Amino acid sequence: MSPIDPRLQEALDAERDPGELPADLREAYARLMSAAELLQTTPRLSVATRIMTEIGRLPAPVHSDGPMRRIIRWFGRPRAVTLRLRPAWTLALAVGLGAMLLLSFQQDSTPTPGASEGIANFIGHFPGATSVEVVGSFNNWSRGAIHLNDDDHDGIWHGAVVLPAGAHEYMFVVDGERWVPDPLAGRYVDDGFGAGQENSLLFVRPAAAQP
Amino acid sequence: MVNEDADVVARVLAGDGEAFGILIRRYEPGLLRFATRMLGNPDAAADAVAESFVRAYRHLAQCRDPSRLRSWLYRITGNRCRSHLARRHTNDIPLSEAPAPALAEASDAWEILERSEQVALVERALAALPAEKREAFVLKHVEGMSYEEMAAVTGARIPTLKMRVHRAREALLEALEEVVR
Numbered sequence: 001m002s003p004i005d006p007r008l009q010e011a012l013d014a015e016r017d018p019g020e021l022p023a024d025l026r027e028a029y030a031r032l033m034s035a036a037e038l039l040q041t042t043p044r045l046s047v048a049t050r051i052m053t054e055i056g057r058l059p060a061p062v063h064s065d066g067p068m069r070r071i072i073r074w075f076g077r078p079r080a081v082t083l084r085l086r087p088a089w090t091l092a093l094a095v096g097l098g099a100m101l102l103l104s105f106q107q108d109s110t111p112t113p114g115a116s117e118g119i120a121n122f123i124g125h126f127p128g129a130t131s132v133e134v135v136g137s138f139n140n141w142s143r144g145a146i147h148l149n150d151d152d153h154d155g156i157w158h159g160a161v162v163l164p165a166g167a168h169e170y171m172f173v174v175d176g177e178r179w180v181p182d183p184l185a186g187r188y189v190d191d192g193f194g195a196g197q198e199n200s201l202l203f204v205r206p207a208a209a210q211p
Numbered sequence: 212m213v214n215e216d217a218d219v220v221a222r223v224l225a226g227d228g229e230a231f232g233i234l235i236r237r238y239e240p241g242l243l244r245f246a247t248r249m250l251g252n253p254d255a256a257a258d259a260v261a262e263s264f265v266r267a268y269r270h271l272a273q274c275r276d277p278s279r280l281r282s283w284l285y286r287i288t289g290n291r292c293r294s295h296l297a298r299r300h301t302n303d304i305p306l307s308e309a310p311a312p313a314l315a316e317a318s319d320a321w322e323i324l325e326r327s328e329q330v331a332l333v334e335r336a337l338a339a340l341p342a343e344k345r346e347a348f349v350l351k352h353v354e355g356m357s358y359e360e361m362a363a364v365t366g367a368r369i370p371t372l373k374m375r376v377h378r379a380r381e382a383l384l385e386a387l388e389e390v391v392r
Contacts, residue, residue: 003381004377004384009377012352012380013373013376028384031384031388032352032380032383032384032387034329035329035336035383035387036348036353038329038330039244039248039333039334039337039349039352039353040244040353041330042244043243043244043247043253043256045243045253045257046239046243047239047243047257047260047261047264048232048235048236048239050261051261051264051265051268052231052232052235054261054265055228055231055264055265055269056228058265058268058269060228061224061268061270061271061272183266183269183270183273184270184273186286187366188290188294190294190297190298198294
């Protein structure tokens, strides 16, 4: 494969007037544009009926103003907070906060990411599920290690764990038996078992790189 | 069109499932064309597009920006195509290995080739490209997307996409020139 003249690439990227090209490049330009035009032929088939029939059997999609979004919006909205404290109470509060901070340093069980680690947040919508776990390449696909929580029983399960920075494949295990990819993952890779199943793909940024 | 998409998405999420048909009518032709060019097989393309729309419906609430619905739908369809390609049976004959139509030997061979033969030739040349370059060329020159929109669809960076498009053009041009020489 030989590289083509940069002027031709520029013309094809609409960064140069094709009329300015020398004759041989104009011919190549016309050939490629003609090929593209041929590929623009739209197939004469439709799957609209099939899709509408299939989605007719599905529950209606959850409105985007679901509980999770409402919570996120609530936290994202600026609010004015006024505290009126007596000096003595302020002092007591400062002492209390200091003690809590000290205690939290001693007892903090929340894992903190190292320089080459990052925090992975998992969120899944599984209404009616009794348990949701995350398994993946980071825990040898073993169950029982990472459990998601749904404390308010709204069907939205979430959890955060510290993982080594880089790419990880994972799946959700719902109710201990149903393996499902993360619909929010955005990236998927074939699971390599030949059945066309896909694992979700997660990229963890190192904490050191976080703004 | 962009705002109209957001309106239709809002209607569907408010419970008007039939409104989803508007989105199908709007985007089905382009998605079928894209999937057909990616898979080289209209039946597999129809499956990929149907699966993509159903997936989009199920997860419509998670579409972060309904005004960019087109990119989102192409992204889902691109993922389905990649999945189809990955599990394609090894005994399938790739389109790129189908017999080439007989060619005229005239200097203006391209012009005198019948349109259907031209389409077959170009499809064969396209099918011979690696999937990433094929996708980049189709999104750019068949679907007419900007590099920014292509980045939203594929998740790849713009310089990477430019390089893929450039390489695809080179390979296509070479293949087409060989065939009409």
